[in-house]
Amino acid sequence: MKALESRLEAEYWAAFRSNDHHALHERARTLVASGESSASEAYHSALFVLLHHGEFASVREAIERAMAADGECTPSLLPVLAHVNQRLQDLRTAHCLFEQCRQKGLLSGRNAFLARTADAVAFSAAYESDDEAAVAHQAKRFLGSCDTPSSELFHAAVCALLSRGEVGAAKEAIETGLAADYDGCSPSLLPLLAHVHQRMNELGTSHELFEQCVARGLLTGRNAFLTQTAAAVAFSAAYESNDDTAVVPQARRFVASCDTPSSELFHAAVCALLSRGEIADAKRAVEQALTADFNGCKGLLLPVLAHIHQRLYDIETAHVLFEACDRLELFTGKNAFLAGTATDVAHAYAELVMHRARAAEERDDDSAAFASGRLVARALYENAFAAARRRAGEAASAAVRSSRGARKPDFIIAGSAKCGTTYLYDLLTRSPSVWKRAPKELHYFTSMYRFGDAFYSAFFELCPEGMTCGESSPDYLDDCTPERPVDERIQACCPDARVIVVLRDPALRAISWYNQMTTNDAGRGGRPGNQRLSDLTMDKLRTYRNGNSLTQGLFIKPLRRFQRTFGRNRLLVLPFSDLVDPNRASNRVSAFLDIEPPALDARVPPRRNAGGHDKPSDALYSALRDYYCESLANLEDEFGIRL
Numbered sequence: 001m002k003a004l005e006s007r008l009e010a011e012y013w014a015a016f017r018s019n020d021h022h023a024l025h026e027r028a029r030t031l032v033a034s035g036e037s038s039a040s041e042a043y044h045s046a047l048f049v050l051l052h053h054g055e056f057a058s059v060r061e062a063i064e065r066a067m068a069a070d071g072e073c074t075p076s077l078l079p080v081l082a083h084v085n086q087r088l089q090d091l092r093t094a095h096c097l098f099e100q101c102r103q104k105g106l107l108s109g110r111n112a113f114l115a116r117t118a119d120a121v122a123f124s125a126a127y128e129s130d131d132e133a134a135v136a137h138q139a140k141r142f143l144g145s146c147d148t149p150s151s152e153l154f155h156a157a158v159c160a161l162l163s164r165g166e167v168g169a170a171k172e173a174i175e176t177g178l179a180a181d182y183d184g185c186s187p188s189l190l191p192l193l194a195h196v197h198q199r200m201n202e203l204g205t206s207h208e209l210f211e212q213c214v215a216r217g218l219l220t221g222r223n224a225f226l227t228q229t230a231a232a233v234a235f236s237a238a239y240e241s242n243d244d245t246a247v248v249p250q251a252r253r254f255v256a257s258c259d260t261p262s263s264e265l266f267h268a269a270v271c272a273l274l275s276r277g278e279i280a281d282a283k284r285a286v287e288q289a290l291t292a293d294f295n296g297c298k299g300l301l302l303p304v305l306a307h308i309h310q311r312l313y314d315i316e317t318a319h320v321l322f323e324a325c326d327r328l329e330l331f332t333g334k335n336a337f338l339a340g341t342a343t344d345v346a347h348a349y350a351e352l353v354m355h356r357a358r359a360a361e362e363r364d365d366d367s368a369a370f371a372s373g374r375l376v377a378r379a380l381y382e383n384a385f386a387a388a389r390r391r392a393g394e395a396a397s398a399a400v401r402s403s404r405g406a407r408k409p410d411f412i413i414a415g416s417a418k419c420g421t422t423y424l425y426d427l428l429t430r431s432p433s434v435w436k437r438a439p440k441e442l443h444y445f446t447s448m449y450r451f452g453d454a455f456y457s458a459f460f461e462l463c464p465e466g467m468t469c470g471e472s473s474p475d476y477l478d479d480c481t482p483e484r485p486v487d488e489r490i491q492a493c494c495p496d497a498r499v500i501v502v503l504r505d506p507a508l509r510a511i512s513w514y515n516q517m518t519t520n521d522a523g524r525g526g527r528p529g530n531q532r533l534s535d536l537t538m539d540k541l542r543t544y545r546n547g548n549s550l551t552q553g554l555f556i557k558p559l560r561r562f563q564r565t566f567g568r569n570r571l572l573v574l575p576f577s578d579l580v581d582p583n584r585a586s587n588r589v590s591a592f593l594d595i596e597p598p599a600l601d602a603r604v605p606p607r608r609n610a611g612g613h614d615k616p617s618d619a620l621y622s623a624l625r626d627y628y629c630e631s632l633a634n635l636e637d638e639f640g641i642r643l
Contacts, residue, residue: 357374411498
């Protein structure tokens with residue numbers, strides 16, 4: 001028998017040394033089939049020749065027969081049996097057998113090379129079991145022994161550590177792999193290294209590495225999932241750098257690739273687009289996200305959609321959406337700041353309803369439409385007051401009201417329309433001393449006076465203690481007549497309020513007012529704001545809306561009433577030319593109201609109302625100046641203002 005063993009082994013080794021692969025395969029089969037010398041090195045080597053040729057099942061059967069016949073061959077063959085089961089994708093059995101080998105110290109000698117395979121199997125088995133502690137432990141052990149860091153399993157082990165918070169261990173394994181073979185490993189590991197630096201909040205390094213990966217086309221295959229991460233890092237890095245030219249394209253790139261629109265970073269990217277005027281891109285991204293997963297995204301994105309419609313001046317849609325957000329209690333966390341905006345929009349919607357009612361009255365003398373619109377506006381305002389109190393806390397709001405009584409405005413910008421009141425109000429509210437409330441126009445002393453002073457005070461009741469508050473309604477000057485004594489109403493309600501009036505060349509003001517009204521006046525044909533006004537005549541101005549565009553420019557009559565009622569100390573009259581220089585305007589109003597000067601930022605100028613800029617014909621302008629000649633002369637004589 002020993003002679004036979006010696007002959008079979010000798011023939012096998014001869015074939016092994018001959019480099020005759022066919023003969024080697026045949027001799028290996030013969031040796032293994034004989035079942036002889038199963039503990040020998042030749043038998044062990046022959047098994048791996050058969051494995052190389054894919055004969056996994058026959059090798060497993062041969063090993064099991066040999067171990068059953070002769071227990072002395074177990075130290076040599078048990079590790080091979082574990083390896084065979086691994087090759088047959090039976091990871092559980094392979095892992096159990098390799099663990100037995102490890103415990104018995106069998107992964108040495110001729111089987112030492114299988115120690116790495118045992119580590120790989122242990123990691124794979126743990127990964128499939130979802131045992132978090134085991135996965136992290138086995139991944140570290142595998143990465144420590146693996147000599148093929150470019151392999152898919154090495155990549156999987158690194159990802160397993162990263163996903164379980166073992167960032168330091170993952171970084172060490174990646175850097176070791178890249179140091180050993182950068183060219184071979186970088187396609188697999190460089191994207192992961194970029195991801196590691198992101199997880200360590202080293203955005204600059206992460207961004208640089210991801211940009212290398214993008215340039216080399218490495219975000220594919222097993223690293224394709226990092227494409228979105230790369231876009232997120234690029235946006236975050238640009239956002240932190242405050243480079244607006246980089247933020248916008250990176251925000252666009254990120255929201256286009258992101259598949260988690262319910263994330264805070266998606267919310268930040270959308271807000272970054274909004275704050276930089278990219279409203280259409282923000283709207284598209286938010287609408288797509290809400291369409292794909294409304295329930296998952298509404299908490300973060302529905303308030304933002306409402307804000308987008310506000311920015312687009314679609315006040316009605318914004319109001320409906322904000323009301324839904326309020327009912328769903330979405331003004332929390334990242335969107336808490338929009339609670340105040342929701343109140344502003346509610347006020348603006350009420351103002352819009354009031355403007356429509358007044359326009360209906362002026363066009364058709366429809367007092368019923370005006371009364372109805374006024375009541376709808378009142379209801380909208382009351383709903384907005386209630387929502388604002390609820391957000392501020394009913395107890396806090398009640399405490400403020402009881403401690404100081406009814407709050408009234410400290411200043412009122414009273415007119416005139418199309419003379420820069422929007423600009424002045426926005427400039428004033430940039431002062432740290434001034435509380436900004438919206439809408440700026442309340443029209444209380446003209447259109448809403450019958451609702452009483454308590455209604456008016458509700459607009460200001462949440463003004464913080466110690467701050468200055470006010471409003472701006474340009475019709476207060478324009479509509480002040482003996483029949484509608486706006487000055488007396490202001491004095492009775494707000495005896496300490498200071499009043500500011502801005503005046504402009506009445507000829508240009510008349511054209512601007514007519515231009516805006518006809519542009520916004522549905523059903524009246526063309527839009528003068530988009531065409532020349534060369535065909536406009538004095539007759540048209542006299543007949544349009546009862547000639548209001550002309551009569552409201554006769555500033556001297558209401559100004560005399562204002563001066564008589566408020567006196568020089570409480571009335572400031574500014575020519576439009578003062579607003580051209582924000583510093584001059586800021587100094588004058590700050591001194592008049594005794595407030596901290598407004599913060600001026602050349603990058604964000606105070607808001608102006610949009611309007612047409614077409615100029616009238618020379619003949620019309622000359623006729624208008626003649627119409628206002630006496631009023632302008634009296635204005636210069638009595639107030640020292642030349643327009």
